[in-house]
Amino acid sequence: MKKNRTRKNRLLAIFIIGLICVTTFAAIGCGKSTEDTKDKKVIESVDDIEGTRIGVQSGTTGAIYAEDYEGDEAGTIVERYNKGADAIQSLKLNKIDCVIIDELPALEYVARNPELAILDEEFTLEEYAMCIDKSSTALKLQINDALKELRDNGIYDQIVDYYINNEDGSVEKYVPKDVSRDNGTLIVATNAAFPPYEFYSEGKVTGLDMDLSQAVCDILGMKLQIEDMEFDSIIVAVTSGKADVGVAGMTVTEDRLKNIDFTDSYTTSKQVIVVNTGSTQDIETLSFVEKFKQNFIDDNRYEYLLTGFRNTIIITIGAVIIGIILGFLIAMVRTTHDRIGGLTIINAICRVYVTIIRGTPAMVQLLIMFYIILAAVNNKIVVAVIAFGLNSAAYVSEIVRSGIMAVDPGQMEAGQSLGMTYNMTMIRVILPQAVKNILPALCNELISLIKETSISGYIGLIDLTKGADIIRSNTYEATMPLLAIALIYLAIVMILTGFVHKLEKRLRNNER
């Protein structure tokens, strides 16, 4: 009992040290960025952005305009972010000098972050439309008719006014109509970090684009299903059939028209330049408690972490099961082939499989699984479990194989000389010894698997990391959500390590 307690204390101590380390890193990070402010370039007009560090959201028209400056003589640098909100966060930390982004999101960001300002001079004017696959002509015409109807009956104006001209709160949010929805489901791909067009609120994706999509569905008699993903994945999702339309404040450009078709434009927007004025007078510094409340309590934001935690655990458990079963099978095939021959074709397949999986990044495998191999599967958790399970199996198989090879060949001979078959000896004699030897390596694989699932956000799955991302894009605060999930990952890993350690000890005690 006493020994147990010291162990728990030690675990706790390690955890606290971890916490201190993470906090220190964060503090150092903050301090550094404020120092950078001194050599910051002041941008007052479009002409000044040459030679600066420009932040953009990857795949947006802002990024396309910024590219014209990239690599010029003045040394302009373009930093591409997955989300507009990430670019704004970098701007707040003075990691970049300005952000080129669509006007309405810019207004939102500036409203919430007093030190930011929009330059008077606008960058360019452009039109938003829904993107749709070139083969879906009929659906495109239906949507165009629906958009026209919405403009004529005033619903379009109501939706826009609710999000943009609603300071007094007099305009009501669009409510889905009670119509029969027998004409199927409209899957809308979007990137919910782009207020007011699309953003997370109370756990759901909402915004101007989403209400408009809902209104279109009401006219077409369809169900609306929203899929949140990275902005530059939307067009791929639509062309691969993962989604029917992309509605994400997307500008019609010539490059995009090569791959995809657009509906009639539903609104116009401007690209504007957001800068950090550094004026701190309006900024009220929040205390720790206030920050905590803002990040986790307000708007029930902690629920993103809960959902994320649940999904991370589900994905990990599912992937571990697939990984262990498949990994053992592959290891058996490969050792059987090496020891007693036969199985040439299956062995070759296993080798190719292991080579491919170990030779490509898990993220690429996940994306290939989602957009190509399992394009027809819409349950993202299933896709993630399969992708990570197949990934893990390759590593597990090599671990198991090394474990089997490390068992004395005399063991197999002893089993077989008693008349037991190869399989009987393998299962009853070799594998139990191999498993005991490889337990630490398997534990290691499990730990990397848990952390690897943090890329699930790339297919729009809300895992722990994505949960923190959503909070970040709502609160423009990096420290709290990131530290929170770092600690959660750390805790999961430590608890697991503890379990495996106990198991190892028990197995070892057995044979003494």
Place this chain on the structure above:
Amino acid sequence: MKDNEILIETKELCKSFGDHEVLKNLNITVSKGEVIAIIGPSGCGKSTFLRSINKLETPTGGKVLVDGTDITDKSVNINKVREKIGMVFQQFNLFPNMTIKNNIMLAPIQLKKMSKEEASNKADELLKRIGLEDKAQSYPSKLSGGQKQRVAIARALAMNPAVMLFDEPTSALDPEMVGEVLSLMKELALDGMTMVVVTHEMGFAKEVATRVLFMNDGEIGEDGTPTEVFDNPKNPRLKEFLSKVL
């Protein structure tokens, strides 16, 4: 049963590893009740011959008949044949992941030779016979080398084999433990067990064996009773060998 019933017969048995010929056209018969000691210098093929009898090594030529069944025939279920042949290894090869008793019970239960209860009784009986009934629940790592080898012999006996093969059973033992293993083997021989023993223990060969084979360079150099082989060797290589080991 006939007294000179042939249990094992090799016909022109050959085995090569690559270009290296280890066994050259061996014709050897083992009859029921015989205790054969195989002696010879290192690398002469003694162990390979022994391991060819239960197909731990696959012969590259010739035939091996065990109780009339040709085990070089690929359609023969070798596992069934191995059930009749017990084998004891130089390195014991006990299963470290299970208790002594489970080591002995595993094969009879797995191969459905006995019910769990029968296997348990048989194991108790064998452990009593080798004087290790108090170690039933210990793991192999707790045992001395001599004890391990005695358990390995009991494990092979649990399958009620018709013949026992011993591959240098005392070579890995500390000198003071050799005796306990040899006396167990002697008891077995006196009980009438058919045995083929590859050994460097000349004393054992002299005293216990009914027949001694001298192997040299993959061939049988001399084949006779212990008296013939030890007291009146004819083969010059055997003379040379005996002068070194005796």
